[in-house]
Amino acid sequence: MITQSANIQEQLRTLREFTAIINSTLDLHDLMNIVMERAKSELGAEACSILFYNPQTNKLEFEVAICDDEDTCEILKKKIEIEVGQGIAGWVALHKEPLYIEDVSKDERFYSGVDKTTGFVTRAIIAVPLIGRTGLIGVAEIINPTMKNYDKDIFLNLCKQFAIAIENALLYKESLEREKIRQQIEIASQIQKSFLPSDSRFEKGDFLISATNIPAYTVGGDLYDFVDYPNSKGGVFIGDISGKGVSAALYMAKLISDFRHISVSHKKLTHVMSSLNALIMKAPMGMFLTAIYIVFDSKNGRINYINAGHPPFVLVRTTGDVKVIDDISGPPLGIIDYEYKRSSMILNKGDRLYLLTDGVIDMVDMKGKNLGYDKITDFFVKNHALKDLFGGFLAFIEDFGKGQQRNDDITVVEIMRR
Amino acid sequence: MKITTEDIPKGKLIMISGEIDMHTSPALRDVLMKLTKKKVTPIIVDLLEVSYMDSSAIATFVEALKNMMSYKGSLRLCNLSQRVSEIFTFAKLNKIFEIYKTREDALKNC
Structure with a gap:
């Protein structure tokens, strides 16, 4: 016992x-x-x-x-x-x-x-x-x-x-590994941001361009860029690469370098877009880019643009007229050989253009409703007289998507003729 | 996302249900790449039960389409939801892909 x-x-x-x-x-x-x-x-x-x-x-x-x-x-x-x-x-x-x-x-x-x-x-x-x-x-x-x-x-x-x-x-062990990956993605995010213009504002004559970019997954596939031509002209580029995350971010970094090279070595807007198209057609895994390239002339307010499968941009006249400019020139870049045609308009003093990516248009509110062009147009009709319309619009979309998880990058570029 | 494939007199029918996004599109890519490697044509993709589709899904179809161009294959999409259909129309993708309203329309001449 x-x-x-x-x-x-x-x-x-x-x-x-x-x-x-x-x-x-x-x-x-x-x-x-x-x-x-x-x-x-x-x-x-x-x-x-x-x-x-x-x-x-x-x-x-x-x-x-x-x-x-x-x-x-x-x-x-x-x-x-x-x-x-x-x-x-x-x-x-x-x-x-x-x-x-x-x-x-x-x-x-x-x-x-x-x-x-x-x-x-x-x-x-x-x-x-x-x-x-x-x-x-x-x-x-x-x-x-x-x-x-x-x-x-x-x-x-x-x-x-x-x-x-x-x-x-x-x-x-998994959480340690996740933390390591998080740190590496954070570094990738810093590197990616360095590819975007160092200053998110660009001035040329009476044109003032402002931009903001918020990636959904620390790194993202949205891009924008400014081109300062050696005359009275300037260029504004906005694009969205198919897919998200690291693969889109890596390709975005490559594309922005390619765009900088192509935009200065080709004088015609149509040539810039067809050269980019040819280049992206070689991209892996069917990757493509929806993009708008706008070249403005600060001498006379003329805007020439090509929209390659990108969501339409919004014209806000100083008079309060708001119009969605939906003349899409052709499919996104990188899918097929295509002859993109240029369109034109005149921007008067006080007029603004809003270039957006689909992350903005597809935002959803608490009730699960999309932002869409109707609500965007309503905002501009009601608020066109705001002095800081760009800041006001950013606050509006932030408020709209409050409390909702974003699945896509957000980029907004405002082109204003003062 | 769920993918089922079915033999049709000529080519293959792919039926997809659920969401096609960056997480699920690799599985769709595997299916399409296997078929395009074997030069299958036509490939009919029925999107009736697809509730959501992002740009990585479109990229997957673009890749398949590019592969099929090499053997003059036909990639037909049918039963696109209103939202997806709008995206395809405004981005002029409807001029690149063969888009059909119904599966029956897509199956004609198979």
């Missing part, structure tokens, strides 16, 4: 110690190695291992292998995968129940393939499923244990705690 009580006391002490170890680290590697080393010595085992369940392949893969022979450990970790349902570990993974087998030679479920590969001789095995909050994590195995009189309930309880600790360590 005294001996049994002493034994239970001893096992409870072990349980407390294990719990302390389990809670001592969030490092996945340290956690698994420390716990399994301790389990191996407590149970007088020759080896122990942890196999992780890979839901993609539906196989178990050796993650930790601790045995006296290092070569065996290395073989296990590098080469061996077990199908769910195959061998003892596979059976445990499939049925999510523990197995305590004292003589594997008498058990049909035993798979001798691992021993054949490693040269190790398995005689007895304890295999326990590691089940976390999200389901099966893997299987822990203790090979050839010499201690027989351990309390199975305490042992299983310990394995449950261990599984949760592994899950926590895995989540911690």
Whole structure:
């Protein structure tokens, strides 16, 4: 009686110690190695291992292998995968129940393939499923244990705690990796911003251009640029690359460099757009660019423009007339050979043009309703006399999309003739 | 997003349901690339049950279309929602893609 009580006391002490170890680290590697080393010595085992369940392949893969022979450990970790349902570990993974087998030679479920590969001789095995909050994590195995009189309930309880600790360590590892990626994307965002004009305002004669760009995913595919020609003319470019995120951002960086080169080496607006079109046709994965290029002449207010599949821009006359300019010259750049035709208009003093990307037009409010051109037009009709109409419009769209998650980049460019 | 394909007398019919965006379009791309690699024509894409489609979806169709141009294949889109149809029209994409109102219209001459 005294001996049994002493034994239970001893096992409870072990349980407390294990719990302390389990809670001592969030490092996945340290956690698994420390716990399994301790389990191996407590149970007088020759080896122990942890196999992780890979839901993609539906196989178990050796993650930790601790045995006296290092070569065996290395073989296990590098080469061996077990199908769910195959061998003892596979059976445990499939049925999510523990197995305590004292003589594997008498058990049909035993798979001798691992021993054949490693040269190790398995005689007895304890295999326990590691089940976390999200389901099966893997299987822990203790090979050839010499201690027989351990309390199975305490042992299983310990394995449950261990599984949760592994899950926590895995989540911690993932969160560290996510943080690393977040930091790298933050750097990419800074680099991307450096491709846009360093000053978001551009003045030429009586023309003043103001722009704002807010990417939805830190990095984005919207772009704008200004061109200062060596005469009375200036250029304003706005574009939106298909797709989002890093791939769109990388291509945006390339395109803005290409545009800067092309816009100064071609005199005609039509040539700039057809050269860009030819270039983007070589883009990978069907990428295309919706774009508007406007060349204004500050001498007389003439505006020449080409809209390649981009959302129409809005003309706000100083008189309060508001018009959506929807004469699209052709499809987005980069899809097919196309001869883009130029359109023209005159901007009088006090008139403004608003160039937008679809991230603005498709914004949704709390009720799930789209912003759309009707609401944009209404805003300009009511507020055209505002001195800071650009600032007023930005505040209006910010207020419209308040509390809603944005899925697309937002770019607004105002061209004003003072 | 869910994609199902069906053999038609000539070519392949692809039925898509759900949202096609930057997260789901790679799966659509895989299906289309496999077909264009085999020079399948026509490829009819039924968008009846597509609730949302972004520019990465259009880029996926553009890539397939470009691949098909090399073998003079025909990519036909049908059952576009009003919103998608508007986007295609204003961006002049309706002049690039073969767009049909119904699946029956798209299946003619297959």
